Amino acid sequence: MTLSCTEQQRTTCSVGGMYTALAIEKFLPIMHCGPGCYANVSCTLGTMNGGQSPETYNNSIVPSTNFCEDDVVFGGVDRLHALVGECIKYYDSDLYLIIDGCTAEIVGDDLEEVANAFQSEEKPIIYTSLPGFKGNSVWGHGEVLASIVDQYMKPAADIDPLQVNIFGIVPYFDPHWSATLDRLEELLIYLGLKPNIIYGRNRGKKNIDKIPAAGFNLVLAPWTDLALAEKLKEKFGTPYLHFDNQPIGPTETAKFIRRICKYANLGELKAETYIKKEEDRYYYYLRRSYPWIYSCKNFPREFVVNASAAAAVSVSRFAVNDLGMIPKRIYVTDGIPEEYQPGVEAMLRDVEYDGDFEVIFTEDGGLFEDSLKYEDLTIRKLCVFGSSWELVPTTKEKLPFVPVTTPLGDFMLGSKTYFGYEGGLTFMADLYSDAANKVIDVQI
Ligand code: SF4
Incomplete structure (x- = not known):
């Protein structure tokens, strides 16, 4: 047996x-x-x-x-x-x-x-x-x-069409939840919306009480809280916008901004002004990093993700669409109910890459480490996006690593988030810094 x-x-x-x-x-x-x-x-x-x-x-x-x-x-x-x-x-x-x-x-x-x-x-x-x-x-x-x-909740007397409740981010399970919500709140206020968030500092019950008064709900995740959004639609008639990831970097962030502005009828001017300003800044820092990036000669182009669906979709979109990397295998570890799995797989494959790669739904986070036994890591190494569990194998095999999912026992996060334009630069800095320490001395 x-x-x-x-x-x-x-x-x-x-x-x-x-x-x-x-x-x-x-x-x-x-x-x-x-x-x-x-x-x-x-x-x-x-x-x-x-x-x-x-x-x-x-x-x-x-x-x-x-x-x-x-x-x-x-x-x-x-x-x-x-x-x-x-x-x-x-x-x-x-x-x-x-x-x-x-x-x-x-x-x-x-x-x-x-x-x-x-x-x-x-x-x-x-x-x-x-x-x-x-x-x-x-x-x-x-x-x-x-x-x-x-x-607990009761219907609201009046609906505020500009109020948007934020869902989809699972606090603590998403280790960056707190700072991500702060950055998202700032962005939505700038765009002219009234974000209503229940988690974190200075929010609490008063914001729970406001939920039924929202013009719409935003679910910013591949699958979490979709059932909640349906429940709120049924109970209070609140429609919802589903955006399948927390955007990292210029491509997804611009897509998100345009999508929410269109949905909430906010007009294009503010959105396009913001996108232009932030893209200018993003590419300024990226250009300045190029000489250093090019010096990372042995930087691996393939990556493996071993993380929640939320982290996997966000990170894969950025790694493929903005960094030009190639997905090799994606382990999705949050125990997604079967009815959501085909949809999440389609989201993971919705990247600017035509080749094939594996998507594995499993709660067994150890499968990735086991797979390394069968991998030729002499020259073609991998980047890995996962949790503290990946620290030992990636250190041993000198694989560039970025922690993106719970648990993160060996990291202090403070107010760190990979959300938005700034988050993309932070992610890139983390990845290339780790790569420089691990890959440059590979003997070919
Ligand atoms: S699964 Fe174990 S830890 Fe969780 S509630 Fe049951 S007894 Fe407690």
């Missing part, structure tokens, strides 16, 4: 959805699961992921019933009830979210009953079931947002 298991996980179990709540200011997750459950997910999504500790609530102060053996036998509802009461007393939160894991779900503890017992206008309490046997953290993220819509 052959046993197989997944290695080098890039998601967590669905309890990782708690990080979507932690990305919203003063939104407190109250855990009803084993202590190890949420400690585990914090290693992949929190502090050990680019040095991102959550605010307002650091993962170490997230309250939990710490579900144990007695609760399995007698049920844990009484202890959950007591914990929720204490949380309301001692945590100054705008919203509370009760989350259970596998064991509480199996014994059938009723979260709704507990939430209803404490419900009030000032301190809304919602609940969501995130047993790990149902899905991974990306699935958990979707469940948390669905719970907010289903249990």
